[in-house]
Amino acid sequence: MLRIIVPIKQVPDMSQVKFDTEEGRVDRSSAAAEINPFDLNALEAAVQIKEKLGGIITTISMGPRQAESALRDALSRGADDTVLLTDRAFAGADTLATSYTLASAIRKLGEFDLIICGEKTVDGDTGQVGPQIAEHLGIPHVAYVSKLEEVGEKLVVVCEMEGERYLIESDFPVLIAVTKDINTPRLPSLRGKLNARKAEIKTWGAEELSSIAEKGRFGTQGSPTRVHRITIPAEEGRKGRIFRDTSDEAIEEITNALYRYKG
């Protein structure tokens, strides 16, 4: 029976969220919060393994108290247990402090076989937290996993990076970060969801992690990087151009444009 851990993050619904272009920030109040879509693929991968081989899935998340709803959603989608890491001391964390905090909590949870993350979050878009967790824990990791070939004595996965496909084999315990191609996450049942809404969510603060972690490595204090400014690039709209007398010029322009955007 595999012990699987799925770290998740609550993010704003990016199809609705508004950007404050002047201030250079995301206006989180403008959109509903939901589980990071890539994390749903991670959770679905875990549930499929559990259905095949048996297992226990624990989801963990670091965030404000409201992130409980993301963990409840995870329970309705097949997770068995959840932990919310919430504390003022965790606030303002960059990817290093975030991965350190999550890794510390995973250590506290005890032994595990597999950690499955989404490839990145849709609000941060760094793709760093998963692999960093593996580094903190001293275990191997494979990022951009698009297929699980074998989950048995060993783990064999397909990783897609920079236009190439790699078949990678690893021992357990291991961390993988999965892409959207790995599966289509199923919908939770309404009954499951109604039950999960009443579930108690276990929460840990800095104090609970103090025996295995250094408090100075949490939150702002543990973050060597700072975001100074976020620029939101202006969207380029559709453009029309009329070629009047000759079609040759138009054909050349279109061909060039196609080459240019092919990259």
Next chain:
Amino acid sequence: MMNVEKLREIVGNDWVITKREQMERYLVDETAPGVRPKPADNVVVVKPANTSEIARILKLANIDKTPVFVRGGGTGLCGGAVPTLDGIVLSMERLDKIEEVDKDNLMIVAEAGVTLESMLKAVEEAGLFFPPHPGDEGAQVGGLVACNAGGTRAVKYGVIRNYVKGLEAVLPTGEIINLGGKLLKNNQGLDLMHLLIHSEGILGVITKVILRLYPRVASSGTLVISYDNRHDAIDSVPKILQSGVIPLAIEYVERDEIETSARYLNMKWPATKGKAYLMVILTGANDDEVYSQGEQVSDICEQCNAVDILIAETGEEQSRILKMRSELYSSMKEQYADILDVTVPPASVGVFMDRVDEIAKRFNTNIPNYGHAADGNLHSHLLADLQDKGIVRQVKREIYQEALKLGGVITGEHGIGVIRIPDLDLCPDGKMWELMRGIKRLFDPNNILNPGVGLLG
């Protein structure tokens, strides 16, 4: 006959197309190919920039008695935008400005050529909500109003007609009229605005519309309810509505059809159990309200033998389900001879479907159905093999007769257009069509605007 040089003077040289190879996409719409009308040979496409250019074009056409076919997004399903006579295709695509999203009055003022997609985007950016979703987002707002589009999400707040508060139109004789305004009450004279809504473009060219908006819903969820048996699904619908829960949408689909649409979109239909489904969109002021409605709906559906109830909550998951439903028609239209649009009183949907089954049995075919279950509006699909046997029309007319017997109509949202004119003889005649023809003559004495569309005789 057509005066191309004068048209060029009005709109400028760049906006008149006379070469056939450059106008192919202006000659068809989304009507099922089996019944789509053939375009005429001698057609000019004109793309005016504003209302006054349209007024000048119509004045000219009225003098020359040239037929004018108004074209929005070309997403219509009854051949209404196809130029069936030699004449002008008047494309509204350049009237694409959103004049105002009025947050105080909760209304949007948009030119007719604005697409549903860009209107929805502007409305969302303003933090507001436009509830109906008539399907293809390439549709233009002028067309939505001229055809009184329906679609999903019409259960709670109604079809497009319920949202139109004002419009500007050019009459076939070239005069510009303004009807209604940013008003929720207006009893000043006969309601000509509602006459133009769903006039299928035969009374005037709608150039600008004022539509009502709603505050954005704080929380929503889409239920996918699975049944082994169609009757159980259909029986649930009136019970849901009687319970006091008024969903934004209640849609009925069957497995084969929705999976075809899913494959067409490279998506996956989320339900694995059952073969008949209700898709129910719930909205509320917060998650608790949505879940309490969800619980009520699920109690009702479980009593009606639902085998599984899933919920989509994230924006992406909900929009994928809506997309699979909205693109059903596009995914299937090539395989079918005709797709019907019958509407019966909502409580008669089950009886109507049984009668369609009996007809299918008699003609040794299969007639899948899907549609807006709570609106009584069903799309029955006639397979291409009926066309090979030459009996499409016969089967269709039998279905129409059953609908009419139940107090229904042969079209609930797609409209008459060109393709349903031959079957209007089945519909109650008397004074009704005579009055409609009289109104058409009053607006368009020379019958230049969308001739051959929407009216019997």
